[in-house]
Amino acid sequence: MKRYVIIGNGIAAAGCIEGIRSVDGSGEITVISEEKHGVYCRPLISYYLEGKTDLERIRYRNADFYERMSCRVLYGRKAVRIRHDRHEAELDDGSAVGYDAVCLATGAAPFVPEYEGLDTVPRRFTFTSLDDALALEKAVGPSSRVLILGAGLIGLKCAEGLSGRAGEVTVCNRSPRILSSILDEESADTVRRHMEKNGIRFMLGETVSRFEKDRAVMSGGDTVGFDVLVTALGVRPEISLLEGTGAQTGRGALTDARMETSAAGVYAAGDCTESEDVSSGRKRVMAILPNAYMQGHAAGVNMAGGSEVFEKALPMNSMGLFGLHVMTAGSYEGETYTEKTEESFKRLFISDGLLKGFIIIGGCERAGIYTAMIREKTPIASVDFEMLKKTASTAAYPPQMRRKMFGGVV
Amino acid sequence: MKRIYVNEEWCLGCHLCEYNCAFANSGLSDMALALKGKPIFPRIRVEDGEKISYAVSCRHCTDPICVKSCIAGALSKDGDTVRIDGNRCVGCFTCVLVCPYGALAPGENGVMRKCELCLDNACGEPACVKGCPNRAIVYEQRGEA
Numbered sequence: 325m326k327r328y329v330i331i332g333n334g335i336a337a338a339g340c341i342e343g344i345r346s347v348d349g350s351g352e353i354t355v356i357s358e359e360k361h362g363v364y365c366r367p368l369i370s371y372y373l374e375g376k377t378d379l380e381r382i383r384y385r386n387a388d389f390y391e392r393m394s395c396r397v398l399y400g401r402k403a404v405r406i407r408h409d410r411h412e413a414e415l416d417d418g419s420a421v422g423y424d425a426v427c428l429a430t431g432a433a434p435f436v437p438e439y440e441g442l443d444t445v446p447r448r449f450t451f452t453s454l455d456d457a458l459a460l461e462k463a464v465g466p467s468s469r470v471l472i473l474g475a476g477l478i479g480l481k482c483a484e485g486l487s488g489r490a491g492e493v494t495v496c497n498r499s500p501r502i503l504s505s506i507l508d509e510e511s512a513d514t515v516r517r518h519m520e521k522n523g524i525r526f527m528l529g530e531t532v533s534r535f536e537k538d539r540a541v542m543s544g545g546d547t548v549g550f551d552v553l554v555t556a557l558g559v560r561p562e563i564s565l566l567e568g569t570g571a572q573t574g575r576g577a578l579t580d581a582r583m584e585t586s587a588a589g590v591y592a593a594g595d596c597t598e599s600e601d602v603s604s605g606r607k608r609v610m611a612i613l614p615n616a617y618m619q620g621h622a623a624g625v626n627m628a629g630g631s632e633v634f635e636k637a638l639p640m641n642s643m644g645l646f647g648l649h650v651m652t653a654g655s656y657e658g659e660t661y662t663e664k665t666e667e668s669f670k671r672l673f674i675s676d677g678l679l680k681g682f683i684i685i686g687g688c689e690r691a692g693i694y695t696a697m698i699r700e701k702t703p704i705a706s707v708d709f710e711m712l713k714k715t716a717s718t719a720a721y722p723p724q725m726r727r728k729m730f731g732g733v734v
Numbered sequence: 735m736k737r738i739y740v741n742e743e744w745c746l747g748c749h750l751c752e753y754n755c756a757f758a759n760s761g762l763s764d765m766a767l768a769l770k771g772k773p774i775f776p777r778i779r780v781e782d783g784e785k786i787s788y789a790v791s792c793r794h795c796t797d798p799i800c801v802k803s804c805i806a807g808a809l810s811k812d813g814d815t816v817r818i819d820g821n822r823c824v825g826c827f828t829c830v831l832v833c834p835y836g837a838l839a840p841g842e843n844g845v846m847r848k849c850e851l852c853l854d855n856a857c858g859e860p861a862c863v864k865g866c867p868n869r870a871i872v873y874e875q876r877g878e879a
């Protein structure tokens with residue numbers, strides 16, 4: 325009987341379990357779960373604070389998931405080393421679990437830079453886990469002044485999640501642009517204005533030079549008082565366990581399309597990996613849930629002796645912020661096509677005769693048609709792009725292509 | 735499996751399927767009460783091109799990218815059918831971002847609604863198919879799986 329070990333118990337792990345079980349119904353699966361919870365929807369922790377989900381509904385799979393998949397889960401245990409020479413994962417209690425194939429599904433950990441005086445702040449949090457959300461739920465009350473460092477996806481979702489609970493929420497960001505990794509200047513402005521209308525305060529283009537308990541002294545000299553501090557300055561792939569295994573790493577774990585690292589038998593999936601962005605051809609960390617699930621699934625199938633590849637990785641995101649939907653995909657290179665109103669924004673990026681990326685705020689209907697064009701590298705010359713750029717519709721596809729797609733008679 | 739297919743040559747672009755769908759999923763027994771003077775949220779939509787029109791609803795993909803992408807664990811495959819649990823959906827639109835057919839759209843309360851082949855409603859068979867005046871929409875098994 326084959327022995328599988330999965331390190332981490334997030335989305336990639338869930339995909340891996342389902343992937344293994346689609347091939348091997350009886351092998352022994354052990355999941356090492358640092359968190360004491362079964363797999364939950366990490367992106368929903370801000371929705372939890374808003375009261376839009378609860379501890380039951382936030383589960384990614386039903387409560388009987390591990391039983392149904394006959395997995396052993398070691399809750400509250402952390403893997404500290406992979407002894408690949410012995411095919412064992414060593415745990416923080418000194419025990420070891422043997423494997424025939426192991427999957428690193430450790431995700432990405434919040435990155436907290438060193439700030440002078442940070443350790444004098446009594447109530448400081450990160451925002452990447454359910455326990456973080458539960459702790460913030462306790463710490464934040466109607467009179468709390470919350471300061472969030474970082475205006476990326478996590479920082480802004482945290483601001484939204486806390487806005488109904490806290491007295492005031494201020495987001496401070498080094499870059500003058502919010503969501504700077506996925507928005508350009510104009511689109512970022514649209515989102516910022518919308519958030520400001522909903523009561524979020526921004527301090528942009530500023531950094532904290534030091535903390536003094538409940539005050540942040542800013543680079544410009546101002547001081548900001550706060551009761552609760554959240555650092556949301558990005559996440560880093562958690563790949564330290566690959567040291568000594570022979571597996572190659574960049575910023576994240578490097579794998580082939582089967583999700584196996586250069587160390588045979590060691591697989592990696594999810595936020596801890598780096599893969600090639602199909603829209604730009606460049607390697608990057610794409611820390612998003614769809615990739616984590618699909619990579620995990622592919623890893624699981626291959627670990628169990630089946631065959632599945634994960635290709636066509638694409639950075640993409642869809643998020644709501646106070647009711648405004650922000651969708652982005654691909655890379656922002658080449659010529660642009662832009663439509664703008666007071667509340668909506670759409671910009672398509674076109675290069676080499678291909679749609680490369682888009683930013684859509686507001687009217688997001690059927691945006692998946694654009695996403696598919698980027699992913700499948702559909703030449704824009706093969707479709708009625710004049711029509712398509714205005715409205716995402718398969719009606720702009722030539723009949724042959726559309727009928728094939730919809731299974732109709734050609 | 736059986737799927738809903740549309741013959742674009744026969745589709746009149748009358749949008750009746752949208753009304754039949756919205757009515758079948760309204761839970762009400764009076765069509766006027768269910769639809770009159772209200773915005774409707776059908777799970778099938780007619781695409782009007784310059785020369786053609788045809789209705790689009792969920793393809794119930796064999797390997798559905800929406801299910802794999804759902805950040806709320808709300809979409810799942812139940813046998814051959816892609817289902818949504820409206821109680822778990824938070825309306826993030828990730829499924830809209832990934833569906834290559836443009837087959838998902840939000841319902842009245844902001845959570846996603848999609849074609850579930852009228853399995854749970856009183857119609858018992860796809861209402862769009864049943865009510866299509868020109869039989870352009872059919873529910874049948876074709877060549878592929």
Ligand SMILES: Cc1cc2nc3c(=O)[nH]c(=O)nc-3n(C[C@H](O)[C@H](O)[C@H](O)COP(=O)(O)OP(=O)(O)OC[C@H]3O[C@@H](n4cnc5c(N)ncnc54)[C@H](O)[C@@H]3O)c2cc1C
Nearest residue numbers: 332334335336358366367403430431594595611612613616
């Ligand atoms: C607030 C927030 C909002 C987000 N919103 C979105 C969104 O809208 N759309 C989207 O696509 N993505 C979103 N994401 C990202 C998404 O959550 C991740 O891409 C996804 O969770 C990655 O899955 P994973 O399994 O790779 O890692 P994770 O889900 O992070 O799971 C990794 C697990 O491994 C555990 N672990 C790490 N090291 C060890 C060890 N040595 N031993 C044992 N266990 C270990 C960790 O504790 C963790 O539980 C969001 C993330 C956050 C935090």
